[in-house]
Amino acid sequence: MKYAWMIGLTGLMVAGVAFSAGARPDAASKRSNNLLARIPSVRDISDRQTTLAKLAGPKGLVVAFTSTSCPVTKRQLSNIAQLEDQFRAKGINFVYVNPIETDSASDATRVSSSTGLNGRYIIDIDKSISRVLAPRTTAEVFVFNATQELVYRGAADDQYTVTSSLPKPRNQWLLNTLGAVVAGRKPAMANVDPSGCALEPVSAPPTTAIAYYDTVAPILQKNCVSCHREGGIAPFKLDTITDVKSHAAMIKQAVEQGTMPPWQAAPAVGTTKSPWVNDCSLQPADKETLLTWLNGPRALGNIAKAPKPLPAIKDGWSLGKPDMIVTMPQPLFVPATGVLPYRIMDAEVNITEDKWVQSVEVVPSAKQVVHHVLIFIRKPGQFSVEDLNERASFFAAYVPGTSTAAWPEGLAKKLPKGTVLRFQMHYTTNGTAVSDQTKLGIRFASKAPEHEIKITGASNTRFRIPAGDPNYKVVSSLPIPMDVKMTALMPHMHVRGKAAKYELVMPDGTRKLLLDVPRYDFNWQHTYRYAEPLVVPKNSRLEYTCWFDNSTGNKNNPDPKREVPWGPQTFDEMQLGYIEYYATGKDDSTEIVDESQAMDSMFENMFGQIDKNSDGFVTKDEFQNPAFGLLDKDRDGKLTKEEAKVIMQFIGKSGFGGSAGGRAGGRGGFPFGGSAPKKP
Numbered sequence: 001m002k003y004a005w006m007i008g009l010t011g012l013m014v015a016g017v018a019f020s021a022g023a024r025p026d027a028a029s030k031r032s033n034n035l036l037a038r039i040p041s042v043r044d045i046s047d048r049q050t051t052l053a054k055l056a057g058p059k060g061l062v063v064a065f066t067s068t069s070c071p072v073t074k075r076q077l078s079n080i081a082q083l084e085d086q087f088r089a090k091g092i093n094f095v096y097v098n099p100i101e102t103d104s105a106s107d108a109t110r111v112s113s114s115t116g117l118n119g120r121y122i123i124d125i126d127k128s129i130s131r132v133l134a135p136r137t138t139a140e141v142f143v144f145n146a147t148q149e150l151v152y153r154g155a156a157d158d159q160y161t162v163t164s165s166l167p168k169p170r171n172q173w174l175l176n177t178l179g180a181v182v183a184g185r186k187p188a189m190a191n192v193d194p195s196g197c198a199l200e201p202v203s204a205p206p207t208t209a210i211a212y213y214d215t216v217a218p219i220l221q222k223n224c225v226s227c228h229r230e231g232g233i234a235p236f237k238l239d240t241i242t243d244v245k246s247h248a249a250m251i252k253q254a255v256e257q258g259t260m261p262p263w264q265a266a267p268a269v270g271t272t273k274s275p276w277v278n279d280c281s282l283q284p285a286d287k288e289t290l291l292t293w294l295n296g297p298r299a300l301g302n303i304a305k306a307p308k309p310l311p312a313i314k315d316g317w318s319l320g321k322p323d324m325i326v327t328m329p330q331p332l333f334v335p336a337t338g339v340l341p342y343r344i345m346d347a348e349v350n351i352t353e354d355k356w357v358q359s360v361e362v363v364p365s366a367k368q369v370v371h372h373v374l375i376f377i378r379k380p381g382q383f384s385v386e387d388l389n390e391r392a393s394f395f396a397a398y399v400p401g402t403s404t405a406a407w408p409e410g411l412a413k414k415l416p417k418g419t420v421l422r423f424q425m426h427y428t429t430n431g432t433a434v435s436d437q438t439k440l441g442i443r444f445a446s447k448a449p450e451h452e453i454k455i456t457g458a459s460n461t462r463f464r465i466p467a468g469d470p471n472y473k474v475v476s477s478l479p480i481p482m483d484v485k486m487t488a489l490m491p492h493m494h495v496r497g498k499a500a501k502y503e504l505v506m507p508d509g510t511r512k513l514l515l516d517v518p519r520y521d522f523n524w525q526h527t528y529r530y531a532e533p534l535v536v537p538k539n540s541r542l543e544y545t546c547w548f549d550n551s552t553g554n555k556n557n558p559d560p561k562r563e564v565p566w567g568p569q570t571f572d573e574m575q576l577g578y579i580e581y582y583a584t585g586k587d588d589s590t591e592i593v594d595e596s597q598a599m600d601s602m603f604e605n606m607f608g609q610i611d612k613n614s615d616g617f618v619t620k621d622e623f624q625n626p627a628f629g630l631l632d633k634d635r636d637g638k639l640t641k642e643e644a645k646v647i648m649q650f651i652g653k654s655g656f657g658g659s660a661g662g663r664a665g666g667r668g669g670f671p672f673g674g675s676a677p678k679k680p
Contacts, residue, residue, distance in 0.1 A: 036061070036148050039132050044120040045105045045112075052095060052129070053148060055120060059091030060145045060181045062119075062174070063129075064156070067100045067138040068107040069236035069247075070197035075160045076139055078431040081115045083156075083174060090182045091146075094119035099130045099138065099199055102236070102246040114432070131202045139196025141174055145181050152177040154192030161195040164495070164556040165430075167571075200249035210293040211301025212241055219286045220244065221307045223261045231313030233367070233403070239309065245298060252294045255287055262524040266516040277531040316363045319404055322441030324349075326421055331435040334369045334427045339569060341612060343425040346378065347440075355415040356445040359406035362398035366436035371570065373398035373438055374424040377416065393455045393591065395421065396440055399525045402490070411487070411582060412449040415442070428570060451582035453487065456592045458544040458577045465496065465564040465573060470551035474575045477505075478542040480592060485533035488580035489515050491546070494573050495522050495556040496564060498549040502577060504534075505541040520546075522556065527580075536581075544577035565616075607644055618644060 036053040043049050055061060064080050066073045084094040096119055098108055105123060112121045124130050133142055133153075143152040157169035177187040210216065220228075220238055228238035237243045244251065254260035263281040268274060274281075282290070293299075314321060328345050364370040375396040395413065396405065407413075423438060460476035491500035502514040515528055552560045558571045566574060581592065610618050617638040620628050631643050 034148075035132055035150055036144060040128050042122050042124075042128060044122045045108050048120070050120065055093055055095050056144060056148055057088070057091045057093035058146065060093075060143065060178075061148070062087075062092060062094045062178070063097055063133065063142040063144070064094060064119075065097050065099060065135045065138050065140050065142075065196075065199075067098055067197060068103045068111050069100055070138040070250075071235050072160050072196045073139045074111070074235075075165070075430055076156060076196075077111065077115050077117070079159065079169070080141070080156055080174070081117055083178065084118055085116075087178050087182065088118060092178060092181065096121045097129050097135075098123045099127070099135065100236075100246050101125050102243055127202050130199070134201060135199050137194045137196030137198055140194040143174070143177050143181060143187070146184075151181065152187050152190055154189075155194040158195070161555065165428075167558060197247070198249040198253040200252070208292050208296030208299070210289060210296065211299045212244070212293065213303045213306040214301040215289055216244075216293045217241075218307050219282075219290055221310065223280055223282055223286070225310060226318075229310060229313070231316060232318070241300060248294055248298070252291065255282065255290055255294075262521065262526075264517045264519055264521055264524065264526065265528055266518050269513065275531060276528050278527070278529050317361060317441050319359050319361050319406060319441070319443065322361065323444045324351075324442040325439055326442065327439040328423055328437050331365075331437040332425060332427070333435050334366065334433065335429060336431055336433040337429050339571075340427045340429065342568060343427065345423045345425070346420050347423065349415065349419045349421055351415065351417050351419065353417050355417075355442075356412040356448055357415050357442055358412055358445040359404065359443045360396040360413075361404040361441040362396055362438065363403070363441065364398065364436055364438040366434040368432075369427050369430055369434055370398065370436060370438065371426040371428045373426070375440060376422045376424065378420045378422045398438070399492070402525060402527045405527070406443075407449075407453055407487075409445075410450040411453050412445045413453045426568070451485075451584070453580060453582055454591050455578060455580050457492075457579065458542055460575045461566040463566065463573075463575065465548050465550045467561050467563050468551050470549050470553060471498065472548045472550060473545065474548065475543065475545045476575060476577065477544070478577075478579075478592065480536055480540040480542060481538065482592075483538045483584045484536050484581045484592070485584055486514075486530065486536055486579055486581045487533050488527050488529040490525065490527045490578040490580075491515070491517055491520065491544075492525060492574055492576040492578060493520060493522065493546055493548070494570050495558065496548045496550050496554060496573055497522055497546065498554075499547040500577070501545045503543045503545070504536060505543055507537060507539045511543075533582075542577075542579065544575075546575045546577075548573060607641055616641070 036051075036056065039052050041049055041051050052061065052063065062080075062084075066077060068074065080094070088094070094117070096112070096117060098121070101123070103123060108121050108123060111117075122129065135142075139156070140154060141152075141156050142150060145151050152173070154173060156174040157172045159166050159169040171192075173189060173192050177189070180187040225239045226232065228234040228236065228243075230237060230239075236247055238247065238251070251260075261280040261282055263279060265276065265279070265281075311320075326347050326349055328347055330345075332343050332345065334340070362373050362375065364373065373396075374394045377395050395415070397403075421440065423440075425436070425438065427436070456478070458476040458478035460474050463472075463474045465472045489502050491497075491502070493500065497520045500515075500517045500520050504512045504514055506512065514534070548564075550557060550560060550562075550564055554560070562571075564571075564573050566572065568574075579592075607618065610623050612622050617640060619638050623639065628639070631639055633643055
């Protein structure tokens, strides 16, 4: 991951987290004789010596592999802790084994305490346990019955994987296995492929001439270390040989599968040069070199040839110390479970003159529960329905894959005096209650820019993805009324998003492919930043096409049986193609806005915020306002979208801006916003 603006939300976004090929279903019972007896004595993190055989309960033992640096296991651990509480009283003990030698005992103690684990926790530094049990991933569990026979190995459940996070597990293999063991029955399944971070067998590799310091370290620093370092967004480091060897299996798996480095754009057609300055994809020759070294004895080479370390990330700021830090005035509590509406909080900036901004960086204090953050510029005390419009020209953003934005000299965003920054927070629960207090770092330009950076988007809110449809297509377009230069593109969908494509239709009708994302990944929502701004002539049209997979074949899909509309929550969908640009004419304050699409987007977001249970209706309990009776035309005690749309007529006539039919006032005629700031 090469450039700072690629840094974003991690959570499940980590090298090598995937499903691993497992043994045959009958392998557990055939190779299980006396496994526990073959494991020598070990010491737990409290320095108590014991053996796994002695730790078994009267009914059996669960050996759960885990890691403090693997995001899948960190999220899964609370589920296993609940099973431990349930079955410990029934005679089954639990032992937790961490096979990652760079995971510290202090981190293990903290995780064990916060998750409520009762069983012994062992860091398997010498691989004495791993050598016998041969775990495939850091999330694999082994179940031994009352006679210490291995009766099950594999996944605990299917709630968390590399690309999915279900509200609850669909399959609870460990729960079912323990129920059978307590009852003295043979489990229905003996082996299920585990999710988690891949582990490699303890064996001697073949020889190779490729060395770490000479060849491999520069490749890793170029493509990985910007995130995988102290203070980076990744859950473990890759900036030392010890870190790399500890996570070698995960690196190998991710590189082979193409999941890391995270880059979804297809190669540009007709050229070998990438149009994107932040392209972090691994070149074929580098990929071959890295895999050859990983499959060999991993020679060290000449340390004098190692690349210089990257500048340290201080206090969480990857772009360096900001000139100004704006923090939410108080923490927001995020419960362990449930679906949360957007939270909005204002923070005063306290500047007495207009400022030009060279870079921004959003840093949540609880990244694990922050899905996205949009930060808008508002005047003191102002509320605008545009706060619920995700197409609005936001000031800064944090989404999976992107938490920073920086512009070269001559380009900047404006921060007007007297500004209040409105934080729109979208949290997703993960099983552990936390509080978050997100902050924004701002670095100012040394002088006024030549052009002002703006953001808008093409979107289509009028869709309903049919239940089970594996390839549903939605198209939107955005007229370009003046000469502009595009600096970046950013496609946005939710977990059913499958693919996306930007095309530019020129004034003469010629089409030009701008960006093709054949495998959209909700966990890595990149900003694709042009190495050279793209010239777009007046009267062109941007066409944005998305495909959605609402079938059972989509493992991210929370409910394949549901017809899915536009909506703000992750289980709803969005078709939204952001563009970053600047006007090239004399007056660059004019903005690109499609009024009809903006109105639709705003209404859908407003309705989604009020409809707390997402059933497609708004009840009086959800909308406690005197206007409810006037809107409820059929007097059935609930508002449909058709009934609620009447309120948009009121908004259009109120004090939020100009008329919907005119081009005067507002943001290029947009009826709900004030005029855009002009250059000083």
